Amino acid sequence: MAEVEAGSRTAGSSIAGGGMVETSLKDKGNEHFKAGNYLKAAALYTQAIKQDPNNSALYSNRAAAFLQLVKLSKALADAETAIALSPEWEKGYFRKGCILEAMERYDDALAAFHTALQFNPKSAEVSRKIKRITQLVKDKKRAQEVENLKSNINMAKHLEKLKTEMSDKYGSEEGWEEMFSFLVETMETAVKCWHESSKVDPRVYFLLDKEKTETDKYAPMVNIDKAFESPHTHSNCFLYLRQYAEDSFSRAACLVTPKSIISYPQVWKGQGPRKWRHGQQDGFFVQFETAFLRKLWFVPSSNEQGQMLCRDPEILDIGAHEVLPRLYKEKRSSS
Numbered sequence: 001m002a003e004v005e006a007g008s009r010t011a012g013s014s015i016a017g018g019g020m021v022e023t024s025l026k027d028k029g030n031e032h033f034k035a036g037n038y039l040k041a042a043a044l045y046t047q048a049i050k051q052d053p054n055n056s057a058l059y060s061n062r063a064a065a066f067l068q069l070v071k072l073s074k075a076l077a078d079a080e081t082a083i084a085l086s087p088e089w090e091k092g093y094f095r096k097g098c099i100l101e102a103m104e105r106y107d108d109a110l111a112a113f114h115t116a117l118q119f120n121p122k123s124a125e126v127s128r129k130i131k132r133i134t135q136l137v138k139d140k141k142r143a144q145e146v147e148n149l150k151s152n153i154n155m156a157k158h159l160e161k162l163k164t165e166m167s168d169k170y171g172s173e174e175g176w177e178e179m180f181s182f183l184v185e186t187m188e189t190a191v192k193c194w195h196e197s198s199k200v201d202p203r204v205y206f207l208l209d210k211e212k213t214e215t216d217k218y219a220p221m222v223n224i225d226k227a228f229e230s231p232h233t234h235s236n237c238f239l240y241l242r243q244y245a246e247d248s249f250s251r252a253a254c255l256v257t258p259k260s261i262i263s264y265p266q267v268w269k270g271q272g273p274r275k276w277r278h279g280q281q282d283g284f285f286v287q288f289e290t291a292f293l294r295k296l297w298f299v300p301s302s303n304e305q306g307q308m309l310c311r312d313p314e315i316l317d318i319g320a321h322e323v324l325p326r327l328y329k330e331k332r333s334s335s
Contacts, residue, residue: 003064004029004030004033004034004041004060004061004064004065005026005030005057005060005061005091025044025045025047025048025051026044026045026048026057026058026061028044029041029042029043029044029045029048029061029065030061032044033061033064033065033068038065038066038068038069039065039069041061041065042062042065042066042069045058045061045062045065046062049062054085055085056081056082056083056085056086056089056092057082057091059078059079059081059082059085059092060078060079060082060091060092060095062078063075063076063078063079063082063095063096063099064095064098066078067095067098067099067102070102072099072102072103075095075099076096076099076100076103078095079092079095079096079099080096082095083096088119089119090115090116090117090118090119090120090123090126091116093112093113093115093116093119094112094113094116094123094125094126094129096112097109097110097112097113097116097126097129098129100112101129101133106133106136106137106140107137109133110130110133110134110137113126113129113130113133114130117130142304153188153191153192154188155184155187155188155191155313156184158312158313159180159183159184159187162180162183162295163180165293166179166180166293169292169293170292175251178207178251179207179251179252179290182205182207182252182254183252183254183288186205186254186256186286187254187256187286187297187299187313190256190284190286190299191299191310194284194299194301194308194310195307195308195309195310198301198308199258200256200257200258200284201223201225201256202223202224202225202227202228202256202257202258202261203221203222203223203224203255203256203257204221204222204224204241204253204254204255204256204324205220205221205253205254205255205256206218206220206221206222206244206245206248206250206252206253207220207250207251207252207253207254208220208248208249208250208251209248209249209250209251212249213248213249213250214248217248218244218247218248218250222241222244224237224241224255224257225261227257227324228257228261228262228263237324238324238325238327241253241324241327242327245327245328251290252288252289252290253288253289253290253327253328254286254287254288254289255285255286255287255288255289255323255324256284256285256286257284257285257323258282258283258284258285259282259283259284259285259298260282262285262323276321278298278300278314281300281301281302282300282301282308283298283299283300283301283310283311284298284299285297285298285299285323286299286313287318287322287323287324289326289327289328290328291328291329291330291331292330292331294318294322294326295315295318296315296316296317296318296321296322296323297313297314297315297316298313298314298316299311299313299314300314
């Protein structure tokens with residue numbers, strides 16, 4: 001609870017750079033303040049101010065009462081008046097800092113507390129406030145950064161090189177931009193899912209041909225949650241997906257699967273060029289395929305303030321780390 005300046009002097013004494021004050025009004029105000037009756041305390045301080053309008057302690061005390069009543073604009077005005085009346089009295093700046101803190105104006109609050117500390121370097125109370133708000137500002141900044149990471153997902157910027165490569169490979173052929181957008185959308189959806197639930201479902205997404213695909217027979221997504229249980233299930237899954245890609249006339253495929261269900265990182269460990277270089281980081285794989293190119297990324301994640309957040313995708317050598325063998329028969333670009 002905030003403290004107020006005690007009225008220990010007799011009536012007519014000088015307080016905190018002010019003039020003369022009727023101490024009985026101030027003392028009564030302090031009693032009501034300590035009892036939690038802030039409205040009555042503020043009223044008594046107002047009466048005392050009318051008798052002694054140049055007393056900075058009265059404005060400081062009324063500011064404390066207004067702060068408890070969450071009348072922050074009035075509280076700040078009283079703190080400013082206390083400072084104007086007693087510019088070298090640290091309590092006015094301390095009071096101002098507390099009010100600005102309540103307003104969540106943390107930078108301004110820190111400035112006020114630092115000024116208070118200049119006039120009273122030994123104040124443990126002010127030092128604690130500075131330490132607390134400094135940490136609060138850091139936490140708030142980090143929380144905002146985390147929120148930005150969660151909401152500002154822009155995979156396209158991480159795939160600019162691929163966009164250029166696809167443009168070169170496909171030349172003037174129609175549809176490559178749609179394939180690129182398909183990849184970006186799939187990756188962004190996976191990242192959002194990871195941010196919400198700390199997991200992704202193992203699936204292969206297909207970009208189907210709008211004119212050729214029998215959409216009532218072929219869905220744009222296939223679950224592969226059993227694919228990595230054994231070499232046998234992996235082989236069967238691959239054969240099924242390859243046939244599915246051909247029969248559905250799909251133009252591109254994008255696999256998304258969590259690292260946790262794949263044993264490959266352990267297999268790759270220490271295997272020369274196949275060595276797994278991402279340690280124990282959790283995350284998921286994205287493997288993108290067309291008839292002209294194949295790409296593989298690992299999207300690592302880390303714990304930030306209790307939330308699992310994705311980091312920038314890291315390109316992998318698909319020849320060394322492919323999650324599934326080639327789904328499409330390889331074609332050469334027209335360029």
